[in-house]
Amino acid sequence: MKKHNHFCKMKILLLLIFVPTLLLAQETITGKVVVESTGEGAPFMNVIEEGTNNGTSSDIDGNFSITVNSLPVNLKVFALGFAEKTVSVATAGNITIQVAESTESLEEVVVTGLATSVKRSNAANAVASISAEELVGSTPPPTLDGALYGKFAGAIVSANSGAPGGGLSVKLRGITSIAGNSQPLYIVDGVYIDNSSIAAGLNTVSGAAAGGSASNQDNPTNRIADINPDDIANIEILKGASAAAIYGSRASAGVVIITTKRGKAGKTSINITQSNGFTQAIRLLGVRNYTEQNITASGSFDNDDLQNFIAARNAGRLVDYEEELFGEEGFISKTNLNVSGGGEKTTFYAGISHQNEDGIVKRTGYEKTSLRLNIDHKITDNIKLSLSNNYIQSSSDRGFFNNDNTGTTIGVALTSTTPWLNLFPDANGVYPDNPSGASNILQTRDLITNNEKNKRFIAGANLDVNIYKSDHSNLKAVLRAGIDAYTFETLALFPKTLQFQNPDNGGVGGVSAQGTTRNTNNNYSGFLVHNYFTDSNLNFRTQVGLTRELFDQNSVLTTATGLVSGQTNLNLSAARNIVQNRLKQEDFGFFVQEEINYQDKIIGTIGVRGDKSSNNTDVNQFFYYPKASLAVNIPKFGFWSLDQVNELKLRIAYGEAGNFPFFGANTTIFTNTAIAGLSGITLNGQLGNTDIEPERQKELEFGFDLGLLDNRVGLQFTYYQKKVDDLIISSAIEPSTGFISQVVNAGNLENKGFEVSLNAVPISNDNFEWSTFVTFFKNTSEITKLNIPAFNTGAFGATLGTFRIEEGKSATQIVGITPNGLAVLGDAEPDFQMSFQNSLKYKNFDLSFLWQWKKGGDNVNLTALLTDLNGTSADYDDIDLDPAGVLGNGDYRQSQLGVSARPFVEDASYLRLRELGLYYNVPSKILQNWFGKIIESAKIGFSGTNIINVFDYNSYDPEVSNFGSNGISTGVEVTPFPSSKRYLFHLSVSL
């Protein structure tokens, strides 16, 4: 579309030079294009004499002048961002043409190549788009990934915990990798964005991995959380290889392409938004109803407990520690200022945002400042330079939760904290030791620090050059470079005064773990795009390109123990341990793509990408990823006579994409160790595999788009089949080899599913408009081949319920022991997901809300078991689990321990009012009366996130992951940071 504009302008230029000398009779029309809503002049609009190549464009104030052969004529006025308009002009002289801003027109193109886009109506893939309005219009999300819930079909978005600062997993069209990366590639304005989760070293204290679960349980955020959602103009989601093949080896988990806002020429526009509100736990579990009888009967308590209970009850000193811990209302403040504008040659967008949120646990919170400056400059009519710059500083305090083996995390310690304990500090601020546990939860909460800080700079440059143009062809070059660089610091501080750090209690005298990660991604690419048109409007578009990406990450984590006199400096300690981990990867790729468009009736594309990477054993071996697609627009053929059906597109697309083995998969290395002053080297447990190859995903999708009643009703249906061959699996090998695992290409998996989305505007009149968007999708997976024996992974073993990779079974099945042996007890894959997004406008009121329904999908929930073992479960004495109706739930679950894992596998369905927003747009009359012409528009409103949550799941939230984002093991719960709901008030003013 954009290209077409350039093409037109070139022709316009030629015409303006030559045509006047050839023509005899001419009429000149002058006039102004104005924006309907504001009355401002609309700059740089294309003004074309319909049916000819004669045209011009408006100047910065919206004025234009066009010379035509004869009157009357039809003038067509159009530009990106505005609805196209055609006016009939009968007389020469001054006219005013009003144009309306259009948000839809922004959605009309979708990216299909690295340097090109295509009209949505011609796209052969179901590429999801999210506009700025959909992203943040209803309610501002805490982090970018948190805004993707329910906004499009085919994604499972899941938060790992409720800790402030994010930490989410996004999976597109099912699980795509078992050991390799399963999170999509994020690209912001052409820059490859790092989305690492970097652990803060809490494991030193929690010992969570000591039980043999090597996965990270530190609950870090993932770094896409840094991107400010308010700066985003549009997000496009390529859900699988059929759309993303052109991204080659990094695209198998899908690609999320983010475009940030850019300036428009004309009046400088300023928008200020202030949001304030609070957050609170969506659910607390409550406290067991203790009685003398049930304390006496419990295997967890002894006579001391009983006496303490009686004394505390009689004195009215029973404390609800869960409420004490999670009962806070965290204050949220978010300020957003953006300024945009510019002139004919240069436009800019500046966004400044500051966000400060407290968590539902004291001393937790998230603070982020983001500065963005996007500049576009036309060096000449044919050369355009675009720069995007973003600096982000973020800090999050995340508390100390999840699994441990030391009884020290607040979550685990809470399970053994009974109401009759006194854990509050005395008048001197000294916390008593918890006599029935390793730690005093209030002391831990008040004294520990678990902070992540990031300073990040993301910059992208894009140079568009129109090299050559003629009537039938043109050639364009696009050069692109991007940098994503950050310095990430973690600080985990456990002072000596903590119960579990006190050497008298067996502690190590305080821990200070400080980590620094420097990460730099560089990406460079160059493309040539050639267009060729025939007279019959057959368009051949050819593009070739080269890409090169460099990734460099260096992490150093120093853990000091035995802190000297309350100090935190690493050197003021008795002992220090340092771990450094470096990653380096260099990828090189090329691609070629040919698109053929016959009169927008039939649009076909074929292409291939070749990739090589330093992560492969043979670094210069190319891996090739082909793609092909076809879209047919049936109404365009003209034999269609149903006026109600304005669009019927049939589409089919196939593509392949890859996923590199992770760094170091092909080497066997030693790491350092020491024994009482003697240093040594030890194998790290992984046997290198020099034959390891990238995973290969092959996706076929097909479906149709139906548009009815001038697109007031739209229906999209897509079926996909996604096969992943050569699955990268960290395979457990016989431990008697001396190694624990080897990374192998060990099987294939397949995801099949369908996505339906329906958008409609059921009511639209002057006062009232209702638009609705419904999505429904379902995915099923199967391990179609496994060359190694079936294995358990991703949880705590079969006794407690675990994932199991097994040929012929779902990739996300959950198995566990039962009296009849190992049996399938559940599946993490939901039966289906559905979302229901609505927007209602009545006069000056806007109401929007989004319901999300996840039906089915199971979790492994161990929180209840841990509270049972300590006799503290709120439902301990209820009797609704035991089939015999005899045992209370607590006793029943314990009786099943070692017998059956069934009680620990729970349905994690939920229905949520994910977003709700109600806004009032202050009428311009009132604004004018009050503020004169200073304020252009203003709106006030209220919004909320997760306000209504319906689920049966026996814990804080079915959306949870003890093991973070990656791999298949989301949905395992061990005493997490509880999820929260948010309420916000907003004031937004545009100048």
Added chain:
Amino acid sequence: MIMKNIYKIVGVAVLGFMTLTSCDIDEVGDLNGPTLENIIDNSTKGDIQDLVGGILSDMRVRLGTYYDDVGVIGREYYRFSSSDPRFTSDLLGKDKAVLDNNTFYTTGPWGARYGTAKGASILVQAIENTSPAYSEQEKNGLRGIGKTIQAYELLLNLNLTYQGGIRADISNPESLGPFLGFTQSLDAIEALLVSGATDLSNAGSEFAVNLSSGFTGFNTPATFLQFNKAISARVAAYQGDLSALSGYLTDSFLSLTNSSDDLANGVYYVFSADGGDLRNPMFFALNASTAGVRVAHPSYITDIGATDSRRSKVAQRSSSITSDGLSGDYDFRLYTTDVDPIPLIRNEELILLYAEANHISNPTNAVTAIDLVRNAAGIGAYAGGTSPAELLDEILRQRRFSLYGEGHRWIDMRRFDRLGDLPIDRVGGGDVEPDDVWVQFPIPATENQ
């Protein structure tokens, strides 16, 4: 003109880009540690020292889990962990709970021991290719260290799987040896020890590497050989070969005296608080909570004499502790700091092995040995009968208290078929089954047996 210049600039930019996106990629290699190939094919003497340090360090990995496995099943103590219920359910066979073949208590120690054994076999390979080269005597010394430690590590795994056996041949990861039966496994371990002993006998007077402080007194080829023989003696006892046991004891560091220093003389796992090092995993502070604690099995206190100085291996808690229907008043207190050493094998065990070697053939010598231990504990000379059965009872009783918490009780009861004598804490009733005393751990699932 301006336009032309701009095109030139663009042209240069395009060329620059093509250079940046040039085609060849350099190998990055592994940035985070030396590779196995490097160590085996091309190491220095410094690397060999590091390899030995690594093996000695690795011997301690998951040691706490190993001791908990054998100590809990042997009813020596309870292990409470509020975040892991399986210490009191699976290990004690609570109700219908069974040992799982893919859970940390099975896989963790097993894998760690094989990891160390692998390190030892790499050592034996790598010493052939060093530069500068070792002398043949030096190589023999290093081989002796490697084989002895490998044998000991295999023995610990065999202690877990018992009749399930172990793989003894682990030299080639691509083609591992088969699982051997219990007897064959013991024979293979013995053979490895014998081979190591031969190497040590031809290793001159000094090792080419330093050992950890846990080997103080055993850090020359001659004294390390005594350690090798002590392990061989334990293996012979497990084989029930009392004459071989006598022979090995003669060549070991057995000392028939009973000063406490002599009883404690032996080889130890050592720990420190230094960065990169491990702390004693068997240490918990006194009065630790159910979050993490080892509580002496009540029978230890009930069964030990009131004046027995070995009572000090447990310590009375300020208040009793209860978890999962199990209670105790005494903490397991073998170690009082988190850097105390843990014995691998020490003279007190050798003395009792000496008693065992003689309990049929020479009861007088057996009683002499028993009395050394009894007198050290302050409970006076043995006054019971001297029939083999009576002496065996007494030897097992003394082993129970003398080697408390050092990983022997369960194995001793098993090898004399007395597991049924171990106390059952939760007797069940109704639908609830009583606790079980397991005979052996399953072979880890990942061995694909």
